[in-house]
Amino acid sequence: MTNAIKLAVAGVGNNISALYQGASYYARMRETGEMEKVAFGIRMQEIGDIHVSNIEFVAAYDVLPSKVGKPFSEAVFAESNNYPILDVDPTPYSFLVKQGVTKNSADSDFAIATIAKSLRDAGAEVLLYSLPTGLQWAAEAYAKAALQAGVAFVNCTPESIARNPDLRRQFEEAGVPCVGDDLASHLGASILHRSLLNLLGTRGITLASSYQLNFGGNEDFRNLRDHGASKAESKINALKQAGLDTDKVQVIPSAGHINRLNDHKVAIINIEGVGWVGRPVSLDLKLKVQDSSNAAGVIIDHIRITALAQRQKMGGFPLAAATCLKSPAIGHDSYTPEELDLSLRKLTGAEEILAEQ
Numbered sequence: 001m002t003n004a005i006k007l008a009v010a011g012v013g014n015n016i017s018a019l020y021q022g023a024s025y026y027a028r029m030r031e032t033g034e035m036e037k038v039a040f041g042i043r044m045q046e047i048g049d050i051h052v053s054n055i056e057f058v059a060a061y062d063v064l065p066s067k068v069g070k071p072f073s074e075a076v077f078a079e080s081n082n083y084p085i086l087d088v089d090p091t092p093y094s095f096l097v098k099q100g101v102t103k104n105s106a107d108s109d110f111a112i113a114t115i116a117k118s119l120r121d122a123g124a125e126v127l128l129y130s131l132p133t134g135l136q137w138a139a140e141a142y143a144k145a146a147l148q149a150g151v152a153f154v155n156c157t158p159e160s161i162a163r164n165p166d167l168r169r170q171f172e173e174a175g176v177p178c179v180g181d182d183l184a185s186h187l188g189a190s191i192l193h194r195s196l197l198n199l200l201g202t203r204g205i206t207l208a209s210s211y212q213l214n215f216g217g218n219e220d221f222r223n224l225r226d227h228g229a230s231k232a233e234s235k236i237n238a239l240k241q242a243g244l245d246t247d248k249v250q251v252i253p254s255a256g257h258i259n260r261l262n263d264h265k266v267a268i269i270n271i272e273g274v275g276w277v278g279r280p281v282s283l284d285l286k287l288k289v290q291d292s293s294n295a296a297g298v299i300i301d302h303i304r305i306t307a308l309a310q311r312q313k314m315g316g317f318p319l320a321a322a323t324c325l326k327s328p329a330i331g332h333d334s335y336t337p338e339e340l341d342l343s344l345r346k347l348t349g350a351e352e353i354l355a356e357q
């Protein structure tokens with residue numbers, strides 16, 4: 001695979017199963033020429049010169065006995081993952097999943113140096129952090145290991161890494177990219193909620209109150225039910241672009257874990273508004289998605305943007321990533337769509353091509 005991103009992953013959960021199987025899915029479509037006919041479910045087939053299927057997994061870390069010490073291609077299907085097994089002939093990887101940092105070892109320089117060394121030994125370009133929400137200590141430990149190894153970092157979770165000014169400065173100074181925080185899913189509750197609240201404003205309807213309830217049947221929803229504080233804050237951040245009074249909005253990251261939903265997520269969005277002569281306007285919307293596909297559909301863009309920045313030695317936060325994050329390093333109010341577009345064009349080389357013309 002030419003240009004393939006050498007990817008390490010911390011946490012071999014459902015997101016990684018969806019990403020791994022998805023990359024194989026699009027690789028097979030590309031091999032048979034089907035990709036030219038129909039390429040559904042992706043925002044951009046190529047970012048710069050990196051195709052959606054151009055990932056090579058090189059290292060992985062977890063703590064579950066069902067995954068640690070197992071070949072990567074086996075571990076992605078082990079308990080507790082419940083993303084569906086696709087009929088895709090997935091690319092085999094025989095490297096073994098390594099023991100990750102634990103609460104006891106996270107402060108130890110030795111544990112961080114061990115992860116850093118294994119990232120370097122594997123030749124990783126990007127470390128994708130995809131642990132359960134609520135583990136700030138773990139996010140910091142893996143971010144430090146990435147920094148030490150000179151490996152770019154992508155934070156899928158709401159833990160504060162890219163928006164931590166001190167850590168961001170360290171990544172900038174080291175010339176290492178850092179993308180975060182928290183994925184805004186492909187077509188998720190956050191982007192829908194934000195779009196609807198924006199629409200209300202542009203139509204002159206006054207917001208009275210709103211809520212967003214989420215529930216699902218995977219481990220993420222089980223964990224968020226009890227450890228959802230950082231996610232709740234991040235989901236409110238995701239709405240701030242609308243410039244609305246977020247005091248009027250309540251978001252529940254996990255209103256429940258429902259086994260029967262497996263890896264599906266359901267979101268209910270309610271908006272109560274005030275229209276002409278004070279008459280009420282009420283809206284209720286239900287979204288149902290394959291939760292981890294919804295994550296992989298944006299992870300694929302984040303890792304490509306991050307790898308391009310890494311290859312160009314652009315340290316810190318690449319603005320091009322902001323649109324698909326709930327809590328981007330610099331906040332949704334501090335960039336324009338034009339600046340975002342320019343950042344992506346610079347990364348992909350399109351800006352230089354335009355300048356030469």
Ligand SMILES: NC(=O)c1ccc[n+]([C@@H]2O[C@H](COP(=O)([O-])OP(=O)(O)OC[C@H]3O[C@@H](n4cnc5c(N)ncnc54)[C@H](O)[C@@H]3O)[C@@H](O)[C@H]2O)c1
Pocket residue numbers: 010011012013014015016061062063064067080081100101102103130131132133134138156157158182183184185218219220291292294295
């Ligand atoms: N649509 C989405 O799915 C979506 C969107 C935005 C953000 N996220 C976030 O992405 C993260 C991952 O989601 P997921 O569904 O893959 O979760 P998951 O629970 O399926 O996977 C997490 C994995 O991390 C492992 N882990 C736990 N502690 C570890 C440690 N100390 N070191 C290494 N590995 C460890 C677990 O054993 C598990 O394999 C969550 O924080 C979630 O909130 C998901």
